[in-house]
Amino acid sequence: MEHRKLGNTGLELPILSFGASSLGQEFRPVSLDEAIRSVHVALDNGMNFIDTSPYYGRGMSEVLLGVALREIPRDRYYIGTKLGRYDADKFDFSAKRVVESVDVSLHRLGIDHLDICLCHDIEFVEMSQIVEETLPALRRLQKEGKVGHVGVSGYPMKIFEYIAERAALDVILSYNQYTLQNTRLADIVPYLKEKGVGVMNAGPFAARLLTNAPLPKWHKEPEEVKEACRKAAEYCQSKGVDIAKLALQFSVRHPDITTTIVGSANPEHVQKWAQWIKEPVDEELMQEVQAMLEPVKDIGHIEGRRENN
Numbered sequence: 001m002e003h004r005k006l007g008n009t010g011l012e013l014p015i016l017s018f019g020a021s022s023l024g025q026e027f028r029p030v031s032l033d034e035a036i037r038s039v040h041v042a043l044d045n046g047m048n049f050i051d052t053s054p055y056y057g058r059g060m061s062e063v064l065l066g067v068a069l070r071e072i073p074r075d076r077y078y079i080g081t082k083l084g085r086y087d088a089d090k091f092d093f094s095a096k097r098v099v100e101s102v103d104v105s106l107h108r109l110g111i112d113h114l115d116i117c118l119c120h121d122i123e124f125v126e127m128s129q130i131v132e133e134t135l136p137a138l139r140r141l142q143k144e145g146k147v148g149h150v151g152v153s154g155y156p157m158k159i160f161e162y163i164a165e166r167a168a169l170d171v172i173l174s175y176n177q178y179t180l181q182n183t184r185l186a187d188i189v190p191y192l193k194e195k196g197v198g199v200m201n202a203g204p205f206a207a208r209l210l211t212n213a214p215l216p217k218w219h220k221e222p223e224e225v226k227e228a229c230r231k232a233a234e235y236c237q238s239k240g241v242d243i244a245k246l247a248l249q250f251s252v253r254h255p256d257i258t259t260t261i262v263g264s265a266n267p268e269h270v271q272k273w274a275q276w277i278k279e280p281v282d283e284e285l286m287q288e289v290q291a292m293l294e295p296v297k298d299i300g301h302i303e304g305r306r307e308n309n
Helices: 032-044 056-068 095-109 127-144 158-164 185-194 223-238 243-251 267-276 283-296
Strands: 003-005 012-014 016-019 049-051 078-083 085-087 114-119 147-154 171-175 198-202 259-262
Touching (some): 016 032, 016 267, 032 267, 049 259, 056 095, 078 095, 114 171, 127 147, 147 158, 185 198, 243 259, 243 267
Parallel strands (some): 016 259, 049 078, 114 147, 171 198, 198 259
16 A cells, blocks of 8 residues: 655555444444454554544444554554534534543544544634644644644635644645545645645545445435536446446545545455556546536535634
């Protein structure tokens, strides 16, 4: 597995990392055996950075990860979790909750330190609190050795520049913004690179948009985007190719995006993804699909507070 440097953190992460949101049963019921095997298959394939959050399954993702990692030596993996978002509409970025959240996450995961801790979906709150209260509290935990590196995550591009202009960041995590259909993250990568901020990308499939699977009911992209992606998926299928393979191969290619995070509680999917990024890219088909998606390129949706978009 190829690795890239994560900003100025000193970490080198695999270009493909394991996202544990599915372990929180965000898409379907998951058995303990599936969860454990998915994590082990990811690690065996070199996907040794794991991303989770107390929001995923309202704690279930972290708990199942703790079980899956129980017999795995701590030096075999890096792990990042988040804080601040605890349910669909429950947010708490107070300094007090920062301390509590990190301690609870460490307990669930069965470890004594986090490699990365992110403020989760900050676009839903007044961002000045993140600068003035949340990040300083995280930096104090960093000095105590509980947290290695700190940053923020979310959907709108605006949030990353807002925070980076006002506070020191080690890393950011963006999702659904560097895909075959939407590459807005690429616009701010040079700015973040100049500041030494590591860039992580999640959601290369854009919550199943760039797959053959049915979309979840909560999917927020406009209908014209859904329709264009459906037609592109059908075109790929007619060529004997899964559009998800193209989507994954595209997302891991950017040299200044350290890692792309993708997850499943199906170990066969994890194995397949690790194999896909080793295989040659069908450049002609990639260009044809990008041309099909050009009319809806970079179209997204509003997430969180309107002023944060």
